[in-house]
Every structure is written in structure tokens, then in C-alpha cells.
Amino acid sequence: MFSSIPKADAIMVKRVCHNWDDEHCLKIFKNCKEALPKGGKLIVMEYMKSVIPDSTPFGKYVLGIDNIMLVQTGGRERTQKEFEALYQGSGFSEFRVVCNVYTIWVMEFYK
Numbered sequence: 001m002f003s004s005i006p007k008a009d010a011i012m013v014k015r016v017c018h019n020w021d022d023e024h025c026l027k028i029f030k031n032c033k034e035a036l037p038k039g040g041k042l043i044v045m046e047y048m049k050s051v052i053p054d055s056t057p058f059g060k061y062v063l064g065i066d067n068i069m070l071v072q073t074g075g076r077e078r079t080q081k082e083f084e085a086l087y088q089g090s091g092f093s094e095f096r097v098v099c100n101v102y103t104i105w106v107m108e109f110y111k
Contacts, residue, residue, distance in 0.1 A: 002027055005035040014045040015104075018065065019075040022086065029090035033111055042092065042109040048100070049077040058103050083107060 002024070005011065011032045017025045032042045047062045054060075066077040078086075080097060087095040087109045094110035 002031070005031045007035050007037075008040070009037060010041050010043060011035060012043040012045065015047070017044065017046050017075070017083075017086075018069050018077050019073045021074055021076075022082075022089075025086050026089050029086060029092070029109070033091055033109075036111045038111060040111045042111075044083070044107045044109065045104050046083070046107070047077045047103050048083070048105040049079050051079050051081070062103055080105075 013028070013032070016028065020028070029042065036042065047065055049062055049066060050059055054062075062077055069075040069077065084095055087107075090109070092109040092111060094108075096108045096110075098106040098108055100106065
């Protein structure tokens with residue numbers, strides 16, 4: 001992930017970003033972008049933290065995972081704005097939040 005990624009029309013990463021800080025995520029996303037053809041897409045499936053405190057069971061779960069990632073790996077959960085900053089920083093041309101299922105959000109980054 002940090003040196004190169006095989007060429008593909010689409011690449012999917014699931015629950016990878018929360019293990020890493022922004023610098024490492026940018027490196028992964030930039031490598032994905034290099035492996036994609038024009039019009040290719042990166043599909044990112046991750047937990048997404050709410051900007052406003054969320055007291056639902058799902059919100060509490062994501063915050064719990066956020067603390068675990070911070071302590072164990074130095075990573076963290078991110079808000080939609082933080083994912084948008086990663087997409088912009090890695091040079092993709094378009095960002096879309098497609099859907100969510102329970103605590104996992106599906107986002108697409110287009111080259």
C-alpha cells in the first residue's frame with residue numbers, strides 16, 4: 001500500500017484509513033490514484049464520525065472505535081469533511097458519499 005498498488009479500473013479499501021494518520025492515508029490514496037486509469041474510482045468503506053455528538057448506539061460505537069484506534073495504532077475515525085480533505089490532498093477530481101450501512105459509509109473518489 002505504501003510503495004505501489006496494482007493497476008485497476010476500481011480499487012476498494014475497507015476499514016484501512018482508521019488505522020493510519022492523515023500522512024499515511026494520503027500516501028495510500030495517492031498510490032491508488034496512480035494505479036487508476038482516467039475515470040477510475042477508489043471506493044472507500046470506513047466508519048464516519050459525526051460532527052455533532054451522536055448518542056445513538058451506532059454513534060457511541062464509532063466513538064469507541066475512534067479511541068481504540070488512537071491508542072493502539074495512532075489512527076482515528078474521521079468526519080466527512082476530514083475525508084473530503086484527504087480526497088483533495090491526494091489529487092482526486094470528485095468525491096461522493098454513496099450510502100451507509102449501520103456504521104460503515106461508502107465513499108467514491110474519482111480520478
